[in-house]
Amino acid sequence: MTRARAGRPSTSPTCRVSFEIARCDGGRPGRCVRQMAAQQPIEWQDDSDAFALLGDTSWRDYTVSSDVYLEQPGTVELLGRAGEQQRPQSHQAGYFLRVGDTGRWSIVKSDTSGQLTTLAGGTTRVLGTHHWHSLGLSFSGTTITAIVDGKRIGAVDDSSYSAGQAGLGVVGYRTDEFDNLRITAVRGPAVPPATLTAALPQTVNRGESATMKVTLAVPASGGAVSGLAIEPGAPAGWTVRPTTPTVFRTVAPGHSVAAAWTITAPTDLNTPVTASFAPLATYVLRTGRRAALDARHGEYDRTDSATHRQPLPERSDVRLQLQRLGPVERDTSNGEEAAGDGRTITIRAAQYAKGLGVHANSDVAFYLDGNCSRFTATVGVDDEVAPYGSVIFSVVADGKTLTTTPLLTGTSAALPLDVDVTGARQLDLVVNDSADGNAHDHSDWAGARLTCATG
Known part of the structure; x- marks a missing residue:
C-alpha cells in the first residue's frame, strides 16, 4: 500500500x-x-x-x-x-x-x-x-x-x-x-489470543427450549486471559437462563472454558421466523489490554444461529424478509424506505386488500413444516411505479424452484399463480430484478394465500 x-x-x-x-x-x-x-x-x-x-x-x-x-x-x-x-x-x-x-x-x-x-x-x-x-x-x-x-x-x-x-x-x-x-x-497478522465457538440447534420451535453452549479456548502459545465474561447475545423476545457459570477469573494457555444457557423461543406470532444469536466474550490480556471476541463471523464456528418455527395460517403474515429498499410491507405496496409507507396494492388498476408489497431483490420466507398444500397469489409490478419496473417472480420450496414467471413490467397484466407446495418445509417467495437493475421494481404478491392443515 x-x-x-x-x-x-x-x-x-x-x-x-x-x-x-x-x-x-x-x-x-x-x-x-x-x-x-x-x-x-x-x-x-x-x-x-x-x-x-x-x-x-x-x-x-x-x-x-x-x-x-x-x-x-x-x-x-x-x-x-x-x-x-x-x-x-x-x-x-x-x-x-x-x-x-x-x-x-x-x-x-x-x-x-x-x-x-x-x-x-x-x-x-x-x-x-x-x-x-x-x-x-x-x-x-x-x-x-x-x-x-x-x-x-x-x-x-x-x-x-x-x-x-x-x-x-x-x-x-x-x-x-x-x-x-x-x-x-501490516505484515504478519497476529494470532488471535483466543477463539470463541458457539453451538445450538438450528431449529427451535416456538415456546420450546434448547441448550446453547459457548466455548472460549486460549492457545498454548498465547498468554493467559483474566476477567472473562461470556454473553449469549440472545435476540429480543428469547428467554435465556444460565445453567453454568458465565464469568471466569482466569483461563490459562492451552485451556478452555464453556458457558451454557437454556434458551426458550418466543411464542408471539409477530416475532421473526429466524433469529441470530451474537455470542460475545470480553476479557483482559496479560498486557492489560481489553479484548473481545464475537462468535458470529470469520474463523469461528458458524453454528451460532437458531430458528424458531411456526406453521403459518391462511393469511399474509411475513416472518422473514430480505430485500434492498425498505421492509416488506403486509397488505400494502412496498412504498419507499420507511416501514408502513405503502399504499393499497394495485396492479393495472385492480386493487387487492391482502398481500405482500416488496422491492426487488427480495426473499420472503415462510416455514410450513410440511403442513400446507397450496400457495396462490396474483403477481405484478405495482401501479405506484408503473409504467416503470421489470421483475421476475419465483416460488421456491426447500431450495427447489416450483415456478418462475416471465419478465413482468409496469405495463404487464397481473399474473395469477397456483402452486402445489405439499410437503414443503420452507417456502420462499423470491423477486429478482432484470438486467436493467432494480430501480422502480416495486412488486406485489397480491392476495397471497397459503392453504394449510388446521390443528
Whole structure:
C-alpha cells in the first residue's frame, strides 16, 4: 500500500458528504482536506456523518493514519475495513476509530443496518482544539489497535470484517481538517489470543427450549486471559437462563472454558421466523489490554444461529424478509424506505386488500413444516411505479424452484399463480430484478394465500 498526502490520494476516494481542499490552519503550510458542511443540510434520507473512503475492498491488514485538526469541540474519525453499504450512507459496514477533543476515544463497529457497537474505549490526554494531532487505526488479523500521537492507546479483537477500504471523517457538522493521510501494509497478522465457538440447534420451535453452549479456548502459545465474561447475545423476545457459570477469573494457555444457557423461543406470532444469536466474550490480556471476541463471523464456528418455527395460517403474515429498499410491507405496496409507507396494492388498476408489497431483490420466507398444500397469489409490478419496473417472480420450496414467471413490467397484466407446495418445509417467495437493475421494481404478491392443515 502507498502513502498519500491529503488531497492527492493514491486511489480515487468515494465521498459520502462534501470535503474540500483548503489552506491548512494551525500554522501548517500547504493545503489540507476540510469537511465543509458546517450545518445540517436538507436531507433526502436519514442523516449520515461526513466521511470519505478510498482504496480497495480486498485490503486486509494495514494501518490508516492521518494528521487531524479540530476546529471546534467534537469528534473526528478514521475508518478501516469498510465494505458493504446500504442506504442511507450511515449504514456502512466497517470499523471506526473515534477521538474527541476531550481525549475520549472508542473503536466502533458499524453494520449495514446502521447499528453501532462500541468494542473498546477510554480516555487519553486532552487533544483540545486548534492543534494538530496524529491518529492511527491498525488491523492485524482480528486485532484492531487505536493509536493517538504515536502511542497505542487500546486494542480489541473482533472478526466481523476481515477486509475493506480505509477512510476519514467527522461526527456531526464540523469543519475539521485532515493532512498526511497514510495507508501502510501490516505484515504478519497476529494470532488471535483466543477463539470463541458457539453451538445450538438450528431449529427451535416456538415456546420450546434448547441448550446453547459457548466455548472460549486460549492457545498454548498465547498468554493467559483474566476477567472473562461470556454473553449469549440472545435476540429480543428469547428467554435465556444460565445453567453454568458465565464469568471466569482466569483461563490459562492451552485451556478452555464453556458457558451454557437454556434458551426458550418466543411464542408471539409477530416475532421473526429466524433469529441470530451474537455470542460475545470480553476479557483482559496479560498486557492489560481489553479484548473481545464475537462468535458470529470469520474463523469461528458458524453454528451460532437458531430458528424458531411456526406453521403459518391462511393469511399474509411475513416472518422473514430480505430485500434492498425498505421492509416488506403486509397488505400494502412496498412504498419507499420507511416501514408502513405503502399504499393499497394495485396492479393495472385492480386493487387487492391482502398481500405482500416488496422491492426487488427480495426473499420472503415462510416455514410450513410440511403442513400446507397450496400457495396462490396474483403477481405484478405495482401501479405506484408503473409504467416503470421489470421483475421476475419465483416460488421456491426447500431450495427447489416450483415456478418462475416471465419478465413482468409496469405495463404487464397481473399474473395469477397456483402452486402445489405439499410437503414443503420452507417456502420462499423470491423477486429478482432484470438486467436493467432494480430501480422502480416495486412488486406485489397480491392476495397471497397459503392453504394449510388446521390443528
